[in-house]
Amino acid sequence: MIRLARVGARKQPHYRVVVIEKDRARNGRSVEVVGTYNPRTNPASVELKRDRIEFWTKNGARLSERVEKLLASAPAAETAAA
Template identity: 80%
Template sequence: MLMIRLARVGARKQPYYRVVVIEKDRARNGRSIEVVGTYNPRTNPASIDLKRERIDYWTSKGAQFSDRVAKLVAQQPAAVAAA
């Protein structure tokens, strides 16, 4: 089963995340299939950069969101419409 979830990168106490498509039973930072975005919680407000067309493609193939990524995707259209 495929999941769209966060993979942590960045230095200690300075988190930065990649939004990745990955097999559900792989490790958090294991080999991913594709990077479909980034999330930086350290900026104010937090910066979210998602490739919506790739996310839509993978969800059509059966990939499911993790809880946190589902919230980020729900936030994203409002930010795009405001810009």
């Protein structure tokens, strides 16, 4: 599954977009980090490795609802290159 893992200090959230087994804990050991999301900037900054996300989805990984929204709303120019 591709979902968000919370990092950062208390009341200062910052998220990593990670590939992780579905039954693992939210911040458990992930397979790969495929991006970041910082909602505290204006506008919120999103960096995604689209080629790696595409690779994992082709191999059976499912996106969480929030990651689907981030992927749809983030313009291709803002995403980080591999």
